[in-house]
Amino acid sequence: MANVKVAIVYYSSTGTNYQLAQWAKEAAEADGAEVKLLKFPELAPDAAIDSNPAWRKHIEATKHVPEVTADDMLWADSYIFSVPSRFGVLPAQAKQFFDTLGGLWGEGKLANKVVSAMSSAANSHGGQEQTVLSVYTTMYHWGAIVASPAYTNAVAFSSGGNPYGTSVTVDQNGKMVEDVEKAVKHQAARTTAVAKAIVEGLK
Structure with a gap:
C-alpha cells in the first residue's frame, strides 16, 4: 500500500499555529504518511504586519514554507488545518x-478527503471551538470526511478538552497556556489512520 498523503496547512501571524502544524507533521510522518507542511497565503498589508514586530519576525522566519495551492489539495488524501480564531471563525487568509x-469542488475532486482542524485564541472562550467548526462547515460542502479527535485519547482532558479539534489559549506574551503537544500528535495520528482506512477502502 502506498503511503497516505497528508497536507498540513496553517495560518499563523506570530507562530502558534505554525508550531501546532509542526507537531502534527511529526506525528503524521511517524505513522508513515507522506507529508507536506504548507501555509495559507498572507493577505494582510505590510503596514499591519510591521505594526507588530513579532508578526514580521515570524513571516521572515517562515519564508521557506511553501504556500498551499490547488495542486496540493488534489495531491493530498487528507488535510490537517491549523488556524487562529478571528471573531469566532476562520481567518480571512484561509477563507480566501x-x-x-x-x-475542484464542482468536479467532486475534494470529496472523500479526510480532514481535521485545530485552532488558537487569546483566551479560553475566544472562539476556538467555533473556529474549528467553521472550518468543518466548508469541508461538509466538499463531501470531505471529518476526523475529529473527540475523546479517543485521555490526553484530550489534560489539554483543554476540545472534542472538535485541539485548541490552545495564547497569553499576552505569545506563550501557549495549555500543554497541547501530545493532543496535537494524537489528533494527527488519528487523522492519518482514518485517511489510510478510507484510501484503502475506496480502492
Whole structure:
C-alpha cells in the first residue's frame, strides 16, 4: 500500500499555529504518511504586519514554507488545518484560499478527503471551538470526511478538552497556556489512520 498523503496547512501571524502544524507533521510522518507542511497565503498589508514586530519576525522566519495551492489539495488524501480564531471563525487568509477551490469542488475532486482542524485564541472562550467548526462547515460542502479527535485519547482532558479539534489559549506574551503537544500528535495520528482506512477502502 502506498503511503497516505497528508497536507498540513496553517495560518499563523506570530507562530502558534505554525508550531501546532509542526507537531502534527511529526506525528503524521511517524505513522508513515507522506507529508507536506504548507501555509495559507498572507493577505494582510505590510503596514499591519510591521505594526507588530513579532508578526514580521515570524513571516521572515517562515519564508521557506511553501504556500498551499490547488495542486496540493488534489495531491493530498487528507488535510490537517491549523488556524487562529478571528471573531469566532476562520481567518480571512484561509477563507480566501478555500473560495478559490470552487472548480475542484464542482468536479467532486475534494470529496472523500479526510480532514481535521485545530485552532488558537487569546483566551479560553475566544472562539476556538467555533473556529474549528467553521472550518468543518466548508469541508461538509466538499463531501470531505471529518476526523475529529473527540475523546479517543485521555490526553484530550489534560489539554483543554476540545472534542472538535485541539485548541490552545495564547497569553499576552505569545506563550501557549495549555500543554497541547501530545493532543496535537494524537489528533494527527488519528487523522492519518482514518485517511489510510478510507484510501484503502475506496480502492
